[in-house]
Amino acid sequence: MAERLLLRQIIRRPATVKIILTKLVYEQKCWYTAASDGENYDKEKNTNQWLILPPFNPAPDASSIGKKLYGRPDETNASALNWILKCCPHLPRSLVQKLFRLRQVRKQSSSAGSKDQRPRRVGAKDLMDIGDRICLPKSVDDKSHPTVEEKNQSFSSEEERRFVQSLELYKDSAIIVINKPPGMPVQGGVGIRRSLDELAAKYLRYDCMEPPRLVHRLDRDSTGILVMGRTQLSTTVLHSVFREKTIGASNDILGSKRILHKRYWALVIGSPRRRQGSVSVPLIKVVVDNGKSERITVADNSNRLSGQHAVTDYRVIASSPSGLFLTQSSNVSSMSYLLSCVLEGMLFKPSPPCYTWLELSPLTGRKHQLRVHCAEVLGTPIVGDYKYGRQAHKKIGHYLESASDHLKLSDMPSKDEKDTELESGSISDEQFSLHLHCKEMVVPDISVVLQNGNISDVDSARIRDIVLRAPLPAHMQRSWDLLSSNHNF
Secondary structure (H helix, E strand, O other): OHHHHHHHHHHHOHHHHHHHHHHHHHHHHHHHHHHHHHHHHHHHHHOOOEEEOOOOOOOOOOHHHHHHHOOOOOOOOOEHHHHHHHHOOOOOHHHHHHHHHOOOOEEEOOOOOOOOOOOEEOOOOOEOOOOOEEEEEHHHHOOOOOOHHHHOHHHOOHHHHHHHHHOEEEEOOOEEEEEEOOOOOOOOOOOOOOOHHHHHHHHOOOOOOOOOEEOOOOOOOOEEEEEEEOOHHHHHHHHHHHHHHHHHHHOOOOOOOOOOEEEEEEEEEOOOOOOEEEEEOOEEEEEEOOOOEEEEEEOOOOOOOOOEOOEEEEEEEEEOOOOOOOOOOOOOOHHHHHHHHHHHOOOOOOOOOOEEEEEEEEOOOOOOHHHHHHHHHOOOOEOOOOOOOHHHHHHOOOOOOOHHHOOOOOOOOOHHHHHHHHHOOOOOOOOOOOOEEEEEEEEEOHHHHHHHOOOOOOOHHHOOEEEEEOOOOHHHHHHHHHHHOOOOO
């Protein structure tokens, strides 16, 4: 009887029934999805597949120190990623990030009415509420899997140890600072067999039980000061300091304290119109090559609101005259170059460009910020930056590829490689290496705060500064010497 009534309703009112059927199909689909997800969770729960972390407790922690140093109020919530790293300091950050990408992390909300409410998938940046619990796959706590250190044990050598420890600039109980060489990646990834974070974990522990952890990043071809936290606590504090610096500059907070200073040296092609100034232009990430790669560019009016605010102060240190020609051997002035052109009948040969040394002080910490601001805003791309200065390098007839493509530093360099490859790439060579170097950094001495143990009572006025300086790499020092040899420089 019911079937007849339904058939009669379909014949008389097809549009209404179509809506009813669509609703039924949608409800059935939602029920099936929820049931399937619940069955998977119950199955995994019954087979002890979940590692349940302690409930979130917003007690004062290291991340609040950065805000206190900048004189800003602290917040009581934290991201799911930070809570996992705090509860599981033995888990590599890269592994936790991979779990989020694979959607294998779940959160059980504390606001649940019933105790058997199933956890929901959570993102790395999702905020935690008091009492929330994170569930991780049980396999991440399996001690039977070889660690990164064990897997890299076969590559260990005394020469490798000496090389890594020779990069050290400063060390105390809270931080360790190294002078990053060119071409060496800071963090591991696909196709990278050697990275500074792995090498530091092996050779820069010294008397600490925990391995050093990255606080900030440098591009693979960049050089200079790289700060690492020696413990999870000190790393979290420094993360907060770096983050608060960017937040303060992005929001243009009046009276914002600057307890962190970074100064880079860069050799650029051309010269900016003004000898000093500030660049405040938002940046945005775009996908190119049909999604195969990405790059950072200046946000235009249409996407300015979605861009990340980026601020860079700059000043000219020195500049070479236009037309200066440099050779590997010596001091060749523009006048002698002109004379040689006359003798060789090459008067119509294009003259080499003007080079300028800039001091760059980033007030925010955006990806490729200095490279994009120099190339797209100042119109002076950095020497060796074939990604953002392609046209400028093409104009002067240089190879359009990164120097690190040929500098095989995924393995540790031999002595011959260090004597040749690492010193090549100046403006007198056939191919340029990136001339961007983090030369000076001022950071707060957080070791005193951590030794006292009372991180909830922090007074930035009583914390001294640590001034860190790194000498120029060989290729940049050589370019400096060549340009300095000209009396007009």
